Amino acid sequence: MSKQLCLGGFMRPVCLHTAWWRHPSAPANANFHWPTIKSLAQKLENACFDAIFTADHLALMPMPPAALRRSATVTSYDPLVMLSAIAACTEHIGLIATGSTSYEDPYLLARRFASLDHLSNGRAGWNIVTTVNPEAARNFGLENALRHSDRYARAEEFFDVVTGLWDGWSDKALTMDKESGIFSDLEKIRPLNHKGEFFSVQGPLNIARPVQGWPVIALAGASEGARDLAARSADLVFGNARSLETAQQFYRDVKARARALGRNPDEIKILPACQVYVGATREEALAKKRYMDDLVHIESNIPNLSIRLGVDCSGFDPDQPLPELPVTEQGQGNQREWVALARREKLTVRELAKRAAESGTGELVGTAKEIADQMETWLMNEGCDGYIIVFHTVPDGYDDFITMVVPELQRRGLMRTQYEGNTLRENIGLPRPISPLDK
Amino acid sequence: MSKQLCLGGFMRPVCLHTAWWRHPSAPANANFHWPTIKSLAQKLENACFDAIFTADHLALMPMPPAALRRSATVTSYDPLVMLSAIAACTEHIGLIATGSTSYEDPYLLARRFASLDHLSNGRAGWNIVTTVNPEAARNFGLENALRHSDRYARAEEFFDVVTGLWDGWSDKALTMDKESGIFSDLEKIRPLNHKGEFFSVQGPLNIARPVQGWPVIALAGASEGARDLAARSADLVFGNARSLETAQQFYRDVKARARALGRNPDEIKILPACQVYVGATREEALAKKRYMDDLVHIESNIPNLSIRLGVDCSGFDPDQPLPELPVTEQGQGNQREWVALARREKLTVRELAKRAAESGTGELVGTAKEIADQMETWLMNEGCDGYIIVFHTVPDGYDDFITMVVPELQRRGLMRTQYEGNTLRENIGLPRPISPLDK
């Protein structure tokens, strides 16, 4: 079989574009309206996506009020609650929930993902995040988030506890023999007795080993800490690459780290997130993008400009050129670059803010053929093993991709036309971890 | 409308009888087999039960290995994962999940129950427990469970944080005005800024106020701490009464406490848990009970005897009379009583252990008419406002109750024949809490 793309659909929030909910087609409450969520999930399954992906940030997003009140992110479901419900009305698609190693508890998290894996018959995935959102810390008794290195030290230990709990059950632990009345073989259910820097967890878990052995493990992050943890532990690595060249650098780096740890690099899949605008013609696709971007109010764009420039831009007149700026320390090193851009192209504050706000993910804009071309190029040239597709609005963004791009990818043999495996691991081509009790 | 019973079905574990899984009709894996769980939930909904109830203990149950290996409780779903899936394939029935105030986190718990409430369109309930199982502590970094009084102090604060987070959203917070681009009115979404003895939680929650204002609040426990918390906070109170007289004492006490706090005592419902055996004749019902109890191996009964006698009975010969016992301090005050019983009735260890193991809940055994009679008597005489029904096996226990007792209760007007309200609160007849932001 030829090489295929591994495709995840970004579904929580339903879209990342700031203005998605203002689109005429969009039910503005889609993020917390179950019938909408259910129908989107079923669309992705009918289109043979590998998995649904759900992000999580554990607090309101850190935006100034003028931007926050314009953001649909203020209300959406807990990822596991949402995916458990989706599990009940789908049969094949994978279900990847973000779970924070900084603020969740490992025993509860291990049990919840094991539950979802049993309930969905082997379709669960855990996206490990350390949660960067600084607002989150204050919802969990801390003044500030942990330091970056502590976050990853905690994440490593958290991962070991969770997988250790899953491994504490042999696949053969349950005898369920009505005749003798023996339900389980306790020799095959072992306590973990973990005592570490961050956690003490006795175990065992009170649910059997997941159908997949371990749910699929996903991870995002570009830092050294994130790459090391990914190389050691992740099946899927999410990225954000904007050009083939930077994508290749990331791809080769993560695969090399995995290889150095003795892993088969084919068993760690790199999936950049990518927002897609597709049209019958390139112009139509570009018009869709322009339409969406024009729906974004300047109050939503200004915070991005403030970040780029390291100064609060909320008081600036949007229709005047950028004023002279105080030199600051906090600027992310690129204040000079952005000022130069504004002067060179004679941009107003409004125009500059729009540039600063370009979607945080990569973008693909064009016809189905153009988009498939680029996906194929990246897939064949160590740019990626697939994508997390980000839709620009609901339901149009979903429908555009599914009716235009998916058939083109299927025609080229880059995407399945029906699910071949039973579990998410089988569909992606990942091995099933064996418990030490079964070795 | 005449007075009706409020009925919950105990579904996690699917049954409480130690030997339920050995019954010939039972799928032994029912506790973690989704198609079975789904069909049981749908049966309860078709029978117009108010709610599904799910317990939780956050560890393997504290039994000696000889008993533990015979127990089907070793593996079952996380309650919220299970109920979220059930929400997706039911329409009316309430969904009550146990959530621990000792080991869960209030921000996450508040968000998960709010998510379930939105997803199910107003059917969520939270059973507040402090988690007595001593094994649980060691899964969460503690050597021992908190002291009883600390557990309830923490539970009170936990409850205030969770309800405070739900109340931080006005019902009118979401404007979602596509024209202006304003999604929410931040004046109507307030941080909590809670700083207490156990928790510091800033808020606000990143999900809108639950459909029911607050999910239904349930609570179990007989201690002073539990009764006080129930009187202040619970909509439903689960109990364990064995006789009408003790039931009435509990009923009147809890209602009096609620009244003393200015609450309407009709808005706090007392629901004892009750295991039911029903047959076409009384003999048939008794035979079912005997059949089930005979399926329990002595190794499962011995731990209960050890608890009653305050000594480890695992070494005793089951077919001999009770040996002379060392007098102990730890006995729950009733060693003397149990020894006297054994001597008086000349019971073997096996026979005595069986008596000690009588189900932890109350029991009703008889014809549908007899069972309905007793339920009606308790309902009309301040014994209860309804029951949590515990089924003796799967699916027979469910089917027996639904095909025999439910029609009898419906005929008497003690149970609905179709759901009248949209939410769990509406179906039970509970008011919807108003946020201070909307007063």
Ligand SMILES: Cc1cc2nc3c(=O)[nH]c(=O)nc-3n(C[C@H](O)[C@H](O)[C@H](O)COP(=O)(O)O)c2cc1C
């Ligand atoms: C596709 C994708 C999805 C992500 N989802 C989340 C998320 O749900 N929650 C979160 O806190 N961070 C999320 N992140 C951010 C990463 O987890 C990570 O924190 C970030 O990339 C910075 O990490 P680093 O400083 O280690 O590079 C996501 C990143 C990507 C590329």
Ligand SMILES: Cc1cc2nc3c(=O)[nH]c(=O)nc-3n(C[C@H](O)[C@H](O)[C@H](O)COP(=O)(O)O)c2cc1C
């Ligand atoms: C119907 C019913 C269900 C219960 N479910 C749970 C449960 O799921 N988890 C738990 O830890 N305790 C459960 N309990 C126990 C109570 O929460 C409580 O801890 C126990 O009654 C002792 O509390 P007390 O010492 O305050 O009286 C349940 C009790 C009853 C009657």
